[in-house]
Amino acid sequence: MTISGARVTQRRHSTGWRGPGRAILGMILAALTLGLAAAPATAEDDGGASGQAVSLTPHEARYELRLISRADGSPVIGARGAMHYRITDTCDGWAMESRTHLDLSYARADSVRTDWSFISWESKDSTQYRFRIRSERNGAVQELIDGRARMDPGEGGVATFSHPEEKTMDLAPDVMLPAEHTFAALRAARQGKRIFTVPMFDGSEPAGPMQATAVLIEAVPAGAPSELADHALLAGPSWRMVLSFFAPDSTGSLPEYEIRLRYHANGVAQEIIQDFGTMALRASLKELTPLDDDGC
DSSP: OOHHHHOOOOOTTOSSOOOSOOOOTTBTBBOOOOOOOSSOSEEOOSOTTTTOOEEOOOEEEEEEEEEEEEOTTOSEEEEEEEEEEEEEEOSSEEEEEEEEEEEEEESSSOOEEEEEEEEEEEETTSSEEEEEEEEEETTEEEEEEEEEEEEETTTEEEEEEEESSOEEEEEOTTOBOHHHHHHHHHHHHHTTOSEEEEEEOOSSOTTOOEEEEEEEEEEEOTTOOOSSTTOGGGSSOEEEEEEEEEOTTOOSSSOSEEEEEEEETTSOEEEEEEEOSSEEEEEEEEEEEEOOOTTO
16 A cells, blocks of 8 residues: 555544545555655565565455544544545556545534545656545535646656646655655555654645655564465565654644554554544454556
């Protein structure tokens, strides 16, 4: 899962919910849509303890979302939903799709149904990127972000938005795209680095790249218990880490939100907790299916 695929959007210090939006997956993670690399389908590193390389496995995953904690004064008293994540190898790039729905209950207001989708494609050399983000509240469109980015290695790049308004912005040479960032974070974890921080652009913030910081908490050996027992995609080594995201214009020490998750070397994420300050959601992995790479 890419980091963009894992993310659900809310301002940490706001009292109102904006609805699902900027991961994870990636994946994550995704996802942590979790943030993955300027590299071929297998990104070689310097080996690490297990001697295996960081790689991406095309897959489809379903996570159940539920509220696990809320701050005093938070207007949200309940939350349940699901996140569907899919990443495929298009031979020349990675195509990612994340769709989330969340039913929110309030103490002094009607319940709200929020729906969010994030669709993107990133070239394997991380020089080209396209993205489309759509969020709805009770069936009405609340936000639509559409655009693309181009990066020249070592020179920086430019992002072009067609929605919510037409505009362009320069991207500094150190900015990473989501797939590139996820691969870099996994490499850093495999190499035993405790902290990895870099500006990351996924298109979800029209104001510019967010500062993304990954903190390695623990290396988990291959074969450790997982949310789906005996699943082949969860059998390899993984790392528990905390991903913190800071707004483009942030001058404070508190992030917009944090994601705690267990990330596998193949890009699959599990044990995901999304913390927005006013509340936290757990994304529990319920289904995981490997996908054919069509010979790529």
